[in-house]
Amino acid sequence: MNQCKKVNNLKIRRALLGDISQMVHVEKESGAVFSAMPVEFLSCLPENLPLHSKEFYEQAVRNNGAWLAELDSKIVGFICLENIEEESSIHISEFAVDYNYQRKGIGNQLLSFVINFAQNESKDITLTTFSNVPWNANYYRNCGFITLNVNDLNDRLKSLIKNEVETGLPEQYRCAMKLTV
Structure with a gap:
């Protein structure tokens, strides 16, 4: 995994219920990077990319599966497991x-924490x-993940991709990946 960039004053901690509105904000803000994608791809996406509900985040927090990246007491990233x-x-x-905080190593530190x-x-x-978005599948491949063939997907992953497609994400650009530790 690329460890070149490291934000020294980044704090990773479990999310609390009081953090959910900031997590929703970060998810919305993170999507701005898609504007750099080709028009052909953007035209396949729903007008508004589907965002997770507050209930999704509440469940992640209650299950101790949400981790935040804080920089100077500001939530700048998160990962839900x-x-x-x-x-x-x-x-x-x-x-x-x-x-506003992408490409500074914050995502690397969050993913390293999870690994x-x-x-x-x-x-x-x-x-x-997304299989065709450089900061998605290629990024994960560089971190050791492999793309699973459609025939190798278990029922859970098949169902997840099916649900994503039903929310409007283009099936031809969705993939499942795995890191064996």
Whole structure:
């Protein structure tokens, strides 16, 4: 994993219920980076990219599966995880860094934190993402994740991608990835 950039005063901590409105804000702000994508791709996306509900974040916080990146007491990124006991894995259900703080190493530090956590728990990591967006699938590949072939998807990952497509995300650009630890 690329550890070149490191924000020395970044604090990673568990999210609290009182942090949810800031997490929603960060998720909204993180999407600004999509404006750099080609028009052909953008025209395949819903007019408003689907965002997670406050209930989604409440569940993540209550399950101790939400971690924040704070810089000078400001939440600038977060990652939400689901523990998938039957697969002995952790699923990254949301990962966002505020657009104004992207490309500074914050995402690397959050992902490194999760990878270390997974290694300590002897659990693999899964996620779904855009296959054609450079800061999505390519980024994860550089961190050791592999793209799973459609035939290799288990029922949970198939269902996740199906739900994403139903919310308006283009199926041809969705993929599931896995990091075996």
